[in-house]
Amino acid sequence: MSLPNTPDPAARDAIVRQDLGNVLHPIVQHKVLEAKQIVVTGSEGSTVVDADGTEYLDGMAGLWCVNIGYGRTELAEVAAEQMRQLSYFPHTAMNVPAAALAEKINGLMGGDYHTYFVNSGSEANEAGFKIARQYMKHEYPGEYRFKTVSRYFAYHGTTLATLDAGGMGERKAKFEPFSGDFVHVAPPYCYRCPFGLSYPSCGLACVKNMEAAIVGEGPETVAEVIVEPIMSGVGVAVPPDEYLPEVESLCRKYGVLLHVDEVINGFGRTGKMFAHQHYGVSPDIVAVAKGISSAYLPIAATVVKNRVFDSFYGDPTENRQIAQVNTYGGHPVAAAVALRNIEIMEAERLADRAAEIGAYLLEGLRGLMSHKVVGDVRGKGLLIGVELVKDRITKEQLDAAAFASVVDYCRDHGVLVGRAGGGRHYGTTIALCPPLVITRAECDRIVDTLGRALKAIDAG
Numbered sequence: 001m002s003l004p005n006t007p008d009p010a011a012r013d014a015i016v017r018q019d020l021g022n023v024l025h026p027i028v029q030h031k032v033l034e035a036k037q038i039v040v041t042g043s044e045g046s047t048v049v050d051a052d053g054t055e056y057l058d059g060m061a062g063l064w065c066v067n068i069g070y071g072r073t074e075l076a077e078v079a080a081e082q083m084r085q086l087s088y089f090p091h092t093a094m095n096v097p098a099a100a101l102a103e104k105i106n107g108l109m110g111g112d113y114h115t116y117f118v119n120s121g122s123e124a125n126e127a128g129f130k131i132a133r134q135y136m137k138h139e140y141p142g143e144y145r146f147k148t149v150s151r152y153f154a155y156h157g158t159t160l161a162t163l164d165a166g167g168m169g170e171r172k173a174k175f176e177p178f179s180g181d182f183v184h185v186a187p188p189y190c191y192r193c194p195f196g197l198s199y200p201s202c203g204l205a206c207v208k209n210m211e212a213a214i215v216g217e218g219p220e221t222v223a224e225v226i227v228e229p230i231m232s233g234v235g236v237a238v239p240p241d242e243y244l245p246e247v248e249s250l251c252r253k254y255g256v257l258l259h260v261d262e263v264i265n266g267f268g269r270t271g272k273m274f275a276h277q278h279y280g281v282s283p284d285i286v287a288v289a290k291g292i293s294s295a296y297l298p299i300a301a302t303v304v305k306n307r308v309f310d311s312f313y314g315d316p317t318e319n320r321q322i323a324q325v326n327t328y329g330g331h332p333v334a335a336a337v338a339l340r341n342i343e344i345m346e347a348e349r350l351a352d353r354a355a356e357i358g359a360y361l362l363e364g365l366r367g368l369m370s371h372k373v374v375g376d377v378r379g380k381g382l383l384i385g386v387e388l389v390k391d392r393i394t395k396e397q398l399d400a401a402a403f404a405s406v407v408d409y410c411r412d413h414g415v416l417v418g419r420a421g422g423g424r425h426y427g428t429t430i431a432l433c434p435p436l437v438i439t440r441a442e443c444d445r446i447v448d449t450l451g452r453a454l455k456a457i458d459a460g
């Protein structure tokens, strides 16, 4: 328990000055931070507390990641104990927690996988691209299968390759040009179907579009398709149930690997341990991060099907071993913490809880359709989007200022919500991705606060 905070305005001011004078923050404009900051000094359950004593209900689990909630001091004990035992050794050797964690992940995915450890979701996807390419070199000697097919409006990470894989123009604009190794196709974003169609009469035009891209590029140049089952960055797009199985069929038809990004979707978030398990598919590569340790320590992984692993197995003279390394991969302390984190999830049945309480929150949020600016409410488990529009018929997206005012209202009333879309990215969507331990009363508070924020917009 680490919530108690004695407000100390002078100490808080000193931290803010120290920070502004020295830290370069991600994505936020420092001028904005000069005017308003959150200085987080404590946390418990689904709540974080500012140095000034203000408590915030964290509707985003940090950055979509604190799945088991804050304040699990048990994990501090696990980390301390592991540091005493073995603080670090490179993963070219073996260590006890990483072996146990890999076995746990393999079990959760059905028992036919090996795990390559990395440090972040970006790195997990990046390693996946490289594994797909190397696999193709082994399996199709003489061919040059290197492209990844991805979807517009997806987010797969912040490194150059993962950014390129993502389909968010605004995030990419300052770093162009990119390699051209990533081919983008239409997302299954049914509320704003890129083909102007409706499910089910659309016949899954988005999958046909993907097939056209694979055929058009030439399957002999394509290594893999990457999909995030429930697209979070675009504002939580839940695809039709047949979408992922049909994408998998395409991959099998053209000899292309299926790479699933479970960085946000994974570890209970959508009501099953992994989102692809809702759809009965069997991916070749799975990127996991965030919920793997509930962000208590940085750790991530690229999990590969054994038929992919087998391609990396052979006599040393064949030079088939995985051709990449990173210093911290398989870090014993992070692995020990991740393992206990997953054990907590299992003991507390947090995936089931996400399904149950997610349905409750979704139902509450659907009640907000009474506000004319709410265009759509959708989600799976505790991954939910509330899309705001100027006009329900035209679906014109809300002005940036009005959208920001909703997020700010919630924050100013003690509830942190996320934002997706805006600008060149379709839609303006309030994202909700709270810790899986969130209570019904806390869900009610989110709905109530968002409702009041929307009322202010309705009036304007």
Ligand SMILES: Cc1ncc(COP(=O)(O)O)c(C=O)c1O
Pocket: 120, 121, 122, 123, 125, 155, 156, 157, 158, 228, 232, 261, 263, 264, 289, 290
């Ligand atoms: C779907 C998805 N993939 C990958 C990433 C990249 O993860 P990280 O920020 O840990 O590099 C993110 C980050 O939010 C994500 O949402």
